[in-house]
Amino acid sequence: MNNTLSNPMSKVVALFVAVVMLMATLLISPDKAAAALPDGQYPIGVTILKDVNGQPSTEPSMTNSYIVGPKFLNVRNGKNYVSFTFTQSKQITHFKVNGVDSTVVSQDLAANTRVIEFEVPNLTQTSSAWISINWPEINYVNSYNVWVKYDNLPVGLN
Known part of the structure; x- marks a missing residue:
């Protein structure tokens, strides 16, 4: 043989x-693989998860119910930005991801919605986030740690 x-x-x-x-x-x-995506907009999945003792839960947070419509990965100059629409825009006073304030892309005061965007260096990892809510009509003021999970990523990122 x-x-x-x-x-x-x-x-x-x-x-x-x-x-x-x-x-x-x-x-x-994963960071370099993401940079290989051409600039553009890609539909993705986003779920806001509960925080349990500083770790992401598998259970969606109540914050997740305030996200409507499509979620997008926007690649610009090799950097990844995630965007989605929040309902209750007036009541959600802050949303930070990885300690950085999200950017308001657009806002519809009549519909009480806003599109936000934030940079995500690594979409294969869950991002820590923080949300602040001030809803005087129902006498509710609070803030929460939550986690942002990304899925249904473009080919090459998952």
């Missing part, structure tokens, strides 16, 4: 190929 790997040169080539493949796998992090 002829075994190709019994040849010393074949072993060297096989080892070289294995090392190159391993290095390529380690060098392509």
Whole structure:
């Protein structure tokens, strides 16, 4: 029986190929894979999860019910931004992701909605977030730690 790997040169080539493949796998992090997406807008899934002792729960937060319509990954200059629409815009006074205030992209005062956007360096990880609510009509003022989970990502990110 002829075994190709019994040849010393074949072993060297096989080892070289294995090392190159391993290095390529380690060098392509999710951040770099995301940067490979061309600039544009991509539909994704977003779920706001409850915080349990500083960790994400598998259970959606009440905050999740204030998100309506499509959610998007917006890639600009190799950076990832996630956007979605909040209802109860007047009552949701702040929404921070990874400690940074979200940006208001647009607002509809009559519908009490706003589109927000925030940068996400790594969409394969759940992001910590914080929401502040001030709803005087029902005498409710509070803030919560929550988590943002991303799914249904474009091919190459998941």
